[in-house]
Amino acid sequence: MLDALRYEWTRLTTLRSTYWLSGIGVLAALAIPVIAGFAVSDQPLDQTTAAAGLNGGAAFGIPFLAVFMAIIGIFATGHEYRHGTIQPTLTALPQRSRLILAKILVVSGVTVAVTVLSLALNALTLLIFWGDVPGLFEDPLRSALIGYVVYTLIYTLTGLGLGLLFRGVPSALVVIFLAPLIIENLIFGLSFLPAADWLVPVVRFLPFSSGARLMAVDLTAMTGPGMPDFDYFGRWGSGAVFAVFAAVVIAAAWTLFKKRDA
Amino acid sequence: MITAKGLYKRYRKTVAVDHLSFDVRPGVVTGFLGPNGSGKSTTMRLMLGLDHGEGETLFDGESFTDIRRPMNKVGTLLEAKPFHPTRSARNHLRMLASANGIGDKRVDEVMELVGLATVKRKKPKGYSLGMAQRLGLAQALLGDPGILLLDEPTNGLDPHGIHWMRDMLKHLAAEGRTIFVSSHLLSEMQLMADELVVIGRGTMLFNGVVDQFVREFTQSTVVVRSPSAAAFTTALEGAGAQVAQGKDGELVVSGMEIGAVGHLAFTEHVELAELSTRSASLEEAFMSATGAAEEFVAAEPLAAVPAASAPSTHASSTSTGGADHA
Numbered sequence: 237m238l239d240a241l242r243y244e245w246t247r248l249t250t251l252r253s254t255y256w257l258s259g260i261g262v263l264a265a266l267a268i269p270v271i272a273g274f275a276v277s278d279q280p281l282d283q284t285t286a287a288a289g290l291n292g293g294a295a296f297g298i299p300f301l302a303v304f305m306a307i308i309g310i311f312a313t314g315h316e317y318r319h320g321t322i323q324p325t326l327t328a329l330p331q332r333s334r335l336i337l338a339k340i341l342v343v344s345g346v347t348v349a350v351t352v353l354s355l356a357l358n359a360l361t362l363l364i365f366w367g368d369v370p371g372l373f374e375d376p377l378r379s380a381l382i383g384y385v386v387y388t389l390i391y392t393l394t395g396l397g398l399g400l401l402f403r404g405v406p407s408a409l410v411v412i413f414l415a416p417l418i419i420e421n422l423i424f425g426l427s428f429l430p431a432a433d434w435l436v437p438v439v440r441f442l443p444f445s446s447g448a449r450l451m452a453v454d455l456t457a458m459t460g461p462g463m464p465d466f467d468y469f470g471r472w473g474s475g476a477v478f479a480v481f482a483a484v485v486i487a488a489a490w491t492l493f494k495k496r497d498a
Numbered sequence: 499m500i501t502a503k504g505l506y507k508r509y510r511k512t513v514a515v516d517h518l519s520f521d522v523r524p525g526v527v528t529g530f531l532g533p534n535g536s537g538k539s540t541t542m543r544l545m546l547g548l549d550h551g552e553g554e555t556l557f558d559g560e561s562f563t564d565i566r567r568p569m570n571k572v573g574t575l576l577e578a579k580p581f582h583p584t585r586s587a588r589n590h591l592r593m594l595a596s597a598n599g600i601g602d603k604r605v606d607e608v609m610e611l612v613g614l615a616t617v618k619r620k621k622p623k624g625y626s627l628g629m630a631q632r633l634g635l636a637q638a639l640l641g642d643p644g645i646l647l648l649d650e651p652t653n654g655l656d657p658h659g660i661h662w663m664r665d666m667l668k669h670l671a672a673e674g675r676t677i678f679v680s681s682h683l684l685s686e687m688q689l690m691a692d693e694l695v696v697i698g699r700g701t702m703l704f705n706g707v708v709d710q711f712v713r714e715f716t717q718s719t720v721v722v723r724s725p726s727a728a729a730f731t732t733a734l735e736g737a738g739a740q741v742a743q744g745k746d747g748e749l750v751v752s753g754m755e756i757g758a759v760g761h762l763a764f765t766e767h768v769e770l771a772e773l774s775t776r777s778a779s780l781e782e783a784f785m786s787a788t789g790a791a792e793e794f795v796a797a798e799p800l801a802a803v804p805a806a807s808a809p810s811t812h813a814s815s816t817s818t819g820g821a822d823h824a
Contacts, residue, residue: 239567243597250589251582320580323548324637327574328594330547330563498548 240338243329244312248342251315254308258346261304262354265292269358273365281366283377287453290358290369290377291384295451301354302391305347306412309395312339313489314405322498332494339396340486347392351385376453379471383450386475390447390482397485400493416444427464436464440477447478499524499558500645500676505544507537507551507700514540515551516700522678522693524644527671529691529708530680533788537700538680539576542649546574557645569598573638575648579630583623587614587633590622591640598641608636613662627654635663645676652683664690688780698788708780715783720756722749722763723772730768737762748772 248254269289276285292300313336316322329335362369371377391412398408420442427435440446449455449471468474500522507515515537522528532538545555547563554561557572565571581590591605609618612632617625622633631654638646646667652660660683667690671677678695681687687694687708694711696704704711724730727749731741739754751759756775763770 239597239599243593246589246593246596250585250593252584315582319582320577321582323576323580324574324590324594326548327546327572327576328569329597330565330568495550497543497550 237334237338240329240331240334241342243325243335244338244342248308248312248346251311253311254346257304257308257311258350261301262350262357264300264304265294265354266357266361268293269361269365273361277365281362281368281370283371284453286362286369286371287377287380287451289362290355290381291451292354292358294384294387295380295448295453299387299391299448299451301351302388303413305350305388305392306395307409308346309343309392309397310399310405310408310412312343312396312399314399314402314408317403318405326498333490336400336490336493340393343392343396344389347389348385351388355381355384376455380451380453383452383471383475387447387450387478390475390478391444394443394482394485397482397489400489401485403496420445427466433464436466439464439466440468440474443478443481446474449474450478500545500647500678501556502541502545503554503556505541505551505553505555507540507544507549514700515544517553518697518700518702519553520695520702520705522676522695524676525671525674526692527667527677527679527690528693528695529687530678530695530697531684531687531784531788532680532697532703536697536788538697539649540700541697542574542576542647542680545647546572546576548576567598567641569594569600569641569643571641571643572645572647573641573643574646575631575634575638575651577649578627578634578653579622579625581622581630581633584621586619587622587625588618590633591637594637595640600641604640604642608639611639612636628656628659631655632659635666643675646670646678648677648679650680650682652681652686660686684779684781684784696784696787703787711787712777712780712783715786716777719776720751720754720759721772721774721776722751722759722770723747724749724763724768724770726768730763730766733762733766733768734759750776 269292272285272289281289288296294300294302316325325335326332359369359372372381395408395412398411399405402408402411423435423442424439424445426432427439446469449468452471455468455471469477502521503519505515505518507513518537518541530538530541540549543549544551544553545562547561557565560571562568562572581587585593588605588609591608592602595601595605606615606618609615612635614629614632614636617629622630625633631651635648635651638648648667651667652663655663664686667677667679671692679690681690691708693707694704695702696711704714721744722730727747731749734741734749734751734754737754737758739759740752742750742752744750754762756773760770760773762768763773
């Protein structure tokens with residue numbers, strides 16, 4: 237297994253795209269606290285603003301870092317097929333399960349490290365502008381930040397699974413962007429219509445939307461008067477929905493990878 | 499030693515490899531021949547576990563997927579350019595080496611060996627096909643393996659490169675390694691290979707030494723030059739031989755051994771200027787062996803030429819080199 241880990245580490249670190257994708261992700265996430273710092277640093281820093289500053293606005297807009305790390309995940313498997321390197325890879329390391337496990341472990345390790353680095357840089361930025369980040373190590377901010385790391389990790393592993401499932405990059409990119417941005421938003425929006433109220437119980441099982449609850453400071457934000465009762469799971473329950481989705485994608489891809497011709 | 503048993507692969511309705519069994523011995527270069535689409539690459543992929551099918555291949559008694567650090571035992575070259583375009587050639591080899599406990603020093607050694615030391619930090623997307631083949635060979639040699647499995651390694655190489663590759667493989671075989679190499683360059687294979695595995699439409703056509711293949715699939719002829727060619731032709735035909743006239747006026751005799759031709763000339767009092775045997779080339783043997791097993795058959799070039807512009811007579815088909823006068 238150590239050989240497989242060494243291989244994957246060398247593969248990942250000898251690609252320029254690993255550096256520029258993670259770099260752009262970190263910088264995009266850093267832009268949020270920098271902009272907030274210039275715009276509203278004269279106002280007190282509440283926990284919701286602090287969370288948005290720390291995770292680069294991942295819970296409100298596009299989870300920049302998660303998206304860029306997911307592309308690294310897609311490249312981890314999709315590039316092997318796109319450039320035909322799956323052949324030399326499997327002649328150097330023919331134990332397929334060991335190879336996939338190594339990819340999951342190394343990409344996960346790098347994702348967690350980059351996400352924690354991004355959090356640290358963003359926290360430093362908030363400290364520079366506000367002088368303090370209140371409640372950083374207390375709930376709910378602490379749980380939201382841990383949730384952010386878990387969310388980014390699951391997002392990345394979903395990308396890795398999709399790259400392996402589709403044996404290429406373009407299809408995996410389409411799915412990982414279309415699913416959360418279009419399909420899930422469409423289902424969520426339609427569930428408000430009385431004619432489509434049968435979608436209401438489905439909403440809490442939408443993987444990317446559920447996963448986003450991992451990063452929420454206020455878990456009641458998506459409930460209230462005039463809204464359907466989605467009966468969301470809690471933070472970690474919602475995270476589990478996302479994790480199960482990623483696990484199903486990876487399990488399907490893994491099984492097919494063992495059965496398919498290289 | 500490579501032992502392949504019952505290799506079988508089917509794509510929907512097409513049987514690509516049909517129960518192939520053969521041995522590849524160490525110390526010699528074994529050529530792997532077959533027409534386009536005959537299943538050579540699929541066979542190699544099956545042997546390495548890249549494709550799933552039936553049968554078993556053992557490399558010194560071990561299945562490829564069971565070998566820990568396989569590059570140290572089996573070196574492979576399958577595709578011409580299986581490289582990430584932006585990873586340097588050296589890093590490509592370092593990546594594969596890291597899975598097999600091979601150090602960076604060896605990476606530099608093989609780059610030097612294949613003549614790519616000066617461009618080792620360049621990205622392979624800028625490599626010519628010949629340079630990519632050299633990098634592929636460097637990859638195969640990375641673990642200093644006892645067995646080499648190479649699919650069309652001379653593709654894209656210039657004449658110097660082909661000569662270098664031939665010498666390299668013969669040298670490696672002389673060291674006692676097992677070399678299994680496919681190629682379309684039959685003249686090269688004739689110079690390089692000691693033994694052959696020949697397939698057509700996924701089935702075995704021949705497995706043995708090159709000379710035996712040529713003998714089995716072609717007919718040796720006897721070449722005769724004589725001032726009394728016309729009279730001797732009659733005598734030869736009377737004795738049951740088939741006689742054709744060569745382009746330089748020589749008689750090309752088939753169906754009779756050289757000794758019998760000489761004896762007939764003696765008994766008929768015919769003066770001879772030349773009496774020799776002409777062996778067929780590997781290419782002729784290959785064409786004879788695989789003629790019925792071609793998967794993709796192109797139209798004859800002359801058939802595509804309009805009748806008005808076609809030459810009035812067909813050029814006679816002649817042997818394409820490799821003629822060996824005894």
